Amino acid sequence: MAVDKGYMSGSSRLLVLKLLSEKSYYGYELIKTLKTRSNDVFDMKEGTLYPILHKLENDELICSSNQQVSGRVRKVYSITDKGIKVLSKETEEWREFSLAVNQVLTFGGA
Amino acid sequence: MNRKEYLRIVRKQIHFIFDRDSIESELNQHLQDSVADLMEDGLSEEEAELQAVAQMGNPVEVGKLLNQEHHPLLGYLWIASMVILLLLVYPAFILITGFGYSIINLAIPTVHDTVVETYPIGIEMELPTHSVKIDNITLNEEGRYYLTYRSRTKLDYSRAGWSSSLFYLEDSAGESIMGGEYSSQGFGVSNGGKEFMWPEDDLLIVVGMDGEKFEINLKEYCDETRKKTFD
Numbered sequence: 001m002a003v004d005k006g007y008m009s010g011s012s013r014l015l016v017l018k019l020l021s022e023k024s025y026y027g028y029e030l031i032k033t034l035k036t037r038s039n040d041v042f043d044m045k046e047g048t049l050y051p052i053l054h055k056l057e058n059d060e061l062i063c064s065s066n067q068q069v070s071g072r073v074r075k076v077y078s079i080t081d082k083g084i085k086v087l088s089k090e091t092e093e094w095r096e097f098s099l100a101v102n103q104v105l106t107f108g109g110a
Numbered sequence: 111m112n113r114k115e116y117l118r119i120v121r122k123q124i125h126f127i128f129d130r131d132s133i134e135s136e137l138n139q140h141l142q143d144s145v146a147d148l149m150e151d152g153l154s155e156e157e158a159e160l161q162a163v164a165q166m167g168n169p170v171e172v173g174k175l176l177n178q179e180h181h182p183l184l185g186y187l188w189i190a191s192m193v194i195l196l197l198l199v200y201p202a203f204i205l206i207t208g209f210g211y212s213i214i215n216l217a218i219p220t221v222h223d224t225v226v227e228t229y230p231i232g233i234e235m236e237l238p239t240h241s242v243k244i245d246n247i248t249l250n251e252e253g254r255y256y257l258t259y260r261s262r263t264k265l266d267y268s269r270a271g272w273s274s275s276l277f278y279l280e281d282s283a284g285e286s287i288m289g290g291e292y293s294s295q296g297f298g299v300s301n302g303g304k305e306f307m308w309p310e311d312d313l314l315i316v317v318g319m320d321g322e323k324f325e326i327n328l329k330e331y332c333d334e335t336r337k338k339t340f341d
Contacts, residue, residue: 026139027136027139027140028139028140028143028144045165045166045167045168045172046140046144046165046166046167047120047137047166047167047168047169047171047172048167048171048172048175050133050136050137050140050172050176051172051175051176051178051179054176054179054180055179057179058179065227065229066226066227066249067227067249067308068249068253068255068308071253072139072142072253073139073226073249073251073253074139075132075135075136075139
């Protein structure tokens with residue numbers, strides 16, 4: 001199912017943080033995981049992941065280093081302590097928000 | 111559009127030229143992975159490259175967004191501050207460490223030519239006979255890691271007193287990961303480096319010397335590296 005771009009841009013940052021809180025990823029691996037884990041809903045233009053990653057890095061929510069993975073040097077991202085705090089706060093906000101949207105949408109039956 | 115053309119257009123949008131190479135290299139890594147996967151699905155190399163580039167989206171759009179995160183003013187200020195710091199610190203360094211130390215530094219092979227990443231470790235160890243400082247771990251373009259260290263003997267200065275066999279590297283399962291090594295000695299001081307293989311899918315290595323062992327977890331140094339780059 002294709003979803004409006006506006007929904008995706010707001011939540012992709014949160015989803016990237018979530019995945020990086022589970023393990024370290026390099027960009028390509030991250031985008032493939034995002035796609036599979038979201039049942040192909042998050043099928044974004046792959047290049048647009050990198051501005052999101054570099055923004056998160058500038059905000060010090062994640063950090064990167066070049067490492068050798070499967071025989072090649074790759075830029076690998078990990079979440080920072082600050083990132084973990086922001087993730088838990090924004091996850092909470094997201095839950096509250098989606099609950100509110102659902103409540104309005106289901107009121108009186110859709 | 112082919113891979114080269116896509117990368118060229120993204121590069122052009124980045125005004126801070128010193129970040130262009132690292133951005134290109136990261137996107138190129140992605141495209142190479144993507145092409146390899148698509149070829150596995152049965153596409154020819156040429157088709158796979160076109161498809162991989164198409165999946166990336168508009169290079170001008172991505173380049174402009176990346177440019178916002180690589181601001182030229184901050185970047186140039188950072189370089190200027192590093193140059194000033196170096197000018198101030200280097201003469202002091204020469205004065206403090208003395209002439210002998212600087213000769214030894216010159217004797218180290220230049221393994222730093224193609225360094226793509228430096229992890230500033232800065233661990234100091236006090237052993238019965240030596241004090242040892244592990245300066246950093248570097249990764250070069252060919253994917254080789256080097257650990258560089260300095261040691262001073264606590265006994266008497268006429269003895270070189272450092273046996274590099276006291277010093278070894280293992281992965282977390284206790285397997286040796288050592289490769290080649292180099293060192294230079296004199297005046298009771300020893301400078302050296304060890305090449306090693308980083309264990310796959312693990313951020314941990316174990317350094318052992320003189321009966322003591324400690325772990326280095328790269329993840330801990332990730333934050334430090336970052337601070338040094340963007341403060």
